[in-house]
Amino acid sequence: MKVISIVNQKGGVGKTTTAVNFASYFAQAGKRVLLIDLDPQGNATTGVGIEKNELEYSTYDVIVSGKNINECVISGKYNNLDILPSKIDLAGAEIELVGKMSRESKLKKKLENVKEMYDTVIVDCPPSLGLLTLNSLTASNYVIVPIQCEFYALEGLSQLINTINLVKSELNPLLDIGGILLTMFDSRIKLSDEVEKEVRGYFKEKVLKSVIPRNIKLSEAPSYGQPIEMYAASSKGAHAYKEAAKEVIDSGIA
Numbered sequence: 215m216k217v218i219s220i221v222n223q224k225g226g227v228g229k230t231t232t233a234v235n236f237a238s239y240f241a242q243a244g245k246r247v248l249l250i251d252l253d254p255q256g257n258a259t260t261g262v263g264i265e266k267n268e269l270e271y272s273t274y275d276v277i278v279s280g281k282n283i284n285e286c287v288i289s290g291k292y293n294n295l296d297i298l299p300s301k302i303d304l305a306g307a308e309i310e311l312v313g314k315m316s317r318e319s320k321l322k323k324k325l326e327n328v329k330e331m332y333d334t335v336i337v338d339c340p341p342s343l344g345l346l347t348l349n350s351l352t353a354s355n356y357v358i359v360p361i362q363c364e365f366y367a368l369e370g371l372s373q374l375i376n377t378i379n380l381v382k383s384e385l386n387p388l389l390d391i392g393g394i395l396l397t398m399f400d401s402r403i404k405l406s407d408e409v410e411k412e413v414r415g416y417f418k419e420k421v422l423k424s425v426i427p428r429n430i431k432l433s434e435a436p437s438y439g440q441p442i443e444m445y446a447a448s449s450k451g452a453h454a455y456k457e458a459a460k461e462v463i464d465s466g467i468a
C-alpha cells in the first residue's frame with residue numbers, strides 16, 4: 215500500500231481537484247484506492263458526491279475518537295474507490311490532538327489496519343502545515359505538491375520543503391517528494407510560462423511532465439459531485455489529469 219499526501223499550505227492551488235481526480239484515475243487503472251479527506255472544509259467529500267450533512271462518521275472519528283478506518287469509510291458510487299469523508303468537526307482535531315501522545319502518528323497507526331485492503335491511499339490535506347497535515351506526512355510514502363501557475367506560486371514553498379525534511383528526519387524516513395504538479399496553467403498568460411520555467415529549473419525531474427490547464431470543466435465538476443472523467447471525459451482537464459495520473463503510476467509512486 216502506497217500512501218500519497220497532496221500538500222501545499224497555500225489555499226486554492228488545486229489540491230482537492232488533484233486528490234479527487236488522481237483517486238478516480240488510479241481506481242480506473244485497477245488500483246484499490248482509498249481517498250482520505252483530511253480537510254475540515256470537506257471539499258474532496260463533496261467532490262465525489264457525498265453529502266456532508268448525512269455523514270455518520272468522518273475522518274474526525276478516526277483521528278480523534280479512535281474508530282477504525284473501515285468502520286468509517288464509504289464505498290462511494292465508483293468502482294475501486296472508497297472514501298474516508300470529512301466535515302467541519304475535523305477543525306477541532308488540530309486543538310484536541312495537541313495534548314495527546316503520538317499526536318503526529320494517529321493516521322499512520324490507523325492505516326496499518328487497512329494495508330491489505332488498498333493499493334493506493336490519497337490524502338487531501340488542508341491549506342496549512344498544522345497537525346492534520348503532519349499526520350498525513352508521517353503516514354505517507356510520497357508527497358505530491360500542486361503548484362498554481364500564478365503570481366506568488368513559489369511563495370511558502372521553502373517552508374513546505376523544510377517541513378517535509380523535518381518530518382523525514384524526525385518522524386518518517388520513508389517520505390519522499392513524489393512529484394510537483396503544475397496546475398491552472400493558462401497558455402495565454404506569459405506568467406504561466408515563467409512559473410513553469412522557474413519551477414522546472416528548481417525542482418528538475420521532480421516536476422511532472424503533464425501540466426494541468428485552467429479548464430472550466432474542472433471547476434464545474436465538483437458541484438455535480440463527480441470526478442472529471444465522469445463529468446466531462448473529453449475535456450482538456452480530463453486528458454491532462456489522466457496523463458498526469460498515468461505518469462505517477464508509471465513511475466511507481468501510486
Ligand code: ATP
Pocket residue numbers: 224225226227228229230231232253255257339340341397398399426427428429430432433434436451
Ligand atoms: P484549499 O486550499 O481551499 O483546500 P485546494 O488547493 O484544494 O483549495 P481546489 O479546491 O482544488 O484547491 O481548487 C480551487 C478552486 O479552483 C476550485 O474552485 C476548483 O474547482 C478550481 N480549480 C482547480 N483546478 C482548476 C483548473 N485546472 N482549472 C480551473 N479551475 C480549477
Ligand code: MG
Pocket residue numbers: 229230231253257338339
Ligand atoms: Mg482543498
